[in-house]
Amino acid sequence: MTVKDKKQETMVKQQTFDSEEAFQASLEYFRGDELAARVWVNKYALKDSFGNIYEKTPDDMHRRIASEISRVEKKYINPLSEDEIFAVLKDFKYIVPQGSPMSGIGNKFQIASLSNCFVIGNSGDSDSYGGIMKIDQEQVQLMKRRGGVGHDLSHIRPKGSPVKNSALTSTGIVPFMERYSNSTREVAQDGRRGALMLSVSVKHPDSEEFIDAKMEQGKVTGANVSVKIHDGFMQAVLEGKNYTQQYPINAENPKYTKDIDAGKLWKKIVHNAWKSAEPGILFWDTIERESVPDCYADLGYRTVSTNPCGEIPLCPYDSCRLLAINLYSYVENPFTPEAKFNFDLFKKHVGMAQRIMDDIIDLELEKIDAIIEKIENDPEDAEVKRVERNLWNNIKTKANEGRRTGVGITAEGDMVAAMGLQYGTEAATDFSEEVHKVIAVEAYRASVYLAKDRGAFTIFDAKRESKNPFILRLKEADPEMYEDMVKYGRRNIACLTIAPTGTTSLMTQTTSGIEPVFLPVYKRRRKVNPNDKDVRVDFTDEVGDCWEEFVVFHHKFVTWMEANGIETARHFTDEEVDELVKQSPYYKATSNDVDWLQKVRMQGRIQKWVDHSISVTVNLPSDVSEELVGDLYVEAWKSGCKGCTVYRDGSRSGVLIANDKKEGAGDKDMPEKRPTELEAEVVRFQNNKEKWIAIIGLYNGKPYEIFTGIQDDEEGILLPKSVNKGFILKRKDEEGNTRYDFQYSNKRGFKTTFEGLSYKFNKEFWNYAKLISGVLRHGMPIEQVVNLVSGLQLDSENINTWKNGVERSLKKYIPNGTKAKGMTCTDCGSEHIIYQEGCLICQSCGTSKCG
Incomplete structure (x- = not known):
């Protein structure tokens, strides 16, 4: 037995728990919230490759994380103690590391990165086959370490361009989209599939083919796609003019140009987004203009693409780790006339969050060293390992040099409601903007303090940043902090983002990210034995199974009920539930109720205080027009948003099924006489x-x-x-x-x-x-x-x-998105079951079943 095996055996002999034991303990921790308990046990509880679980509740996890962060703190002056760190992590109340940091910090059982997001790419505009294949391999190597990956395809020459090989002409962008998509689908770690973003500039002559690629059933199913929109294109659309595409897209003297009808291509983008929710839109000139790291573009920090959810624009080989601050927890006396936001505590915790994020970079560098060591010790030939080794060395360089962080938020919707405001109204947006302004100023202030104690990121140059719009807003908001930044520098090249917080919000038991509440009240079903005593059967399915229907209240809606003296344990009729919602601050403030134009304007105002970007979706009912989608995109651009995604109810499954016939009519295109x-x-x-x-x-x-x-x-x-x-x-x-x-x-x-x-x-x-x-x-x-x-x-x-x-x-x-008719979720009883890559996925609680 090797030393490593003996160490593993010793760790296995430590106290472990089976999944049911951990689930029951976590169920008590989450006060009966089965979904939160299941998610935590399945995704975040420390476990080894034998299935042994080493943490019984999230308290154990938070102690593990606090211990590791305090170990890093001791390297620097005035360190935070383990107990101080644990206090802000405990109960997911204030500061919540997201995803990879939550599962990976202090995890000795896996060699994986702590980064949530990566972008890769070749230097310059190389589009050789060697470069294209290198990107393919790098993408897979990152995904196997839990990272989401993005890269841009604008460097690939247009279809029909001459090439000096046996093909004679280029195949264009679309075949490589399919290649990268297929590679993503092949990667799965512990049931977690890879995530990929592919982008292309609207200036590229193949951009129309890129925009259409996912409209064909079964194509590019392993990637999100976004088109990079430039200001010149938007002006041409609004003025009804032509637009010149070219290759290379950034060349002063391009090899190829083509004039197109900007309005016609715009209508196609809008139509496809209306029909299938893709492509997403990235307002690229806004991204580059506002980007602080792009002040160092000539030093390797030119932003080229984003992570799969679009909230982190990155340069090649840079990465980012994510953390969310639970905004709801700073509302004192929530849902009462005395509700007040504790800005003093909030400012203190934003500073701690930025400091913890900087500590996590040190922990990530340790993880990268472990990955590189494993690569070196792997038995493969050195040439086989070359791409992977160089990849991680490049990532290490960027992480060490720029020290980029991703401090974000969750529970925006609940914070607004707890303050007695209606999400989407002018008053609510005013308050949200003030909160995010405070986050920006205090995160940058903390980064300046860290620079004083630990040193600035190595290429900091105040002169390079002096005309950046985001930095100028910080200067106006807090001149003294800006003067300190000029004097001492800043520890981190960029600090802020607003990411989606799906499983994170399940554990904080709040609304997700910047989004409003999805529904304050909804119904679930629970399978019951009709022969048991005192069982109520509300529904019997087609196979004879019996279900009890029960009303589920959003957690903070229950808090509102309690604050207003409403009994929460009694059974409510549908009419009573409707009346309750009307009385609450969640009325007309759900994801489907919020005024769509107001939502993108809110996004634009908050974006001014976020140096990276914001992941947000405008949810639309199924009957909205394509013109409305176009209007939303134009408003998002005018409002200063860096990107925009719309989802029209039912649109994804509608296009992927490609079925305009009556339900159950089948596919009449199939020939009854078999081809030879x-x-x-x-x-x-x-x-x-x-x-x-x-x-x-x-x-x-x-x-x-x-x-x-x-x-x-x-x-x-x-x-x-x-x-x-x-x-x-x-x-x-x-x-x-x-x-x-x-x-x-x-x-x-x-x-x-x-x-x-x-x-x-x-x-x-x-x-x-x-x-x-x-x-x-x-x-x-x-x-x-x-x-x-x-x-x-x-x-x-x-x-x-x-x-x-x-x-x-x-x-x-x-086809992905196809509804599984007649099926109910075994965990939550929901009928919202869809097929995704051959697996059944519950859209209500996220439970998946494959095989």
């Missing part, structure tokens, strides 16, 4: 202890038929493991009988034919496969075919295992 040749994909699965293979014939990318058989057997389907695509050919044998053959190309391009797919079934398997193929050919929607296969009542244990393999093979073809 079909493209095919190979899917491998386990049938009991045997390895099986499914070959799925595709028509226009959709399943049309399926063949299965045993793999690697004398009488089975003998295909090399590298084969995953080919063609199914329909032929006649010597006796005139129909047979189906599979043809594929080997590595040298030579075609190999595997004869007689249908002969590889035993009789029972073949009959079921014919049934499945028949309903596929007649256009039954794929999700219904999966339900059909799942519901087959088969006696043989072996055929049931085969059935499960076929079901898994077909699930991958269900």
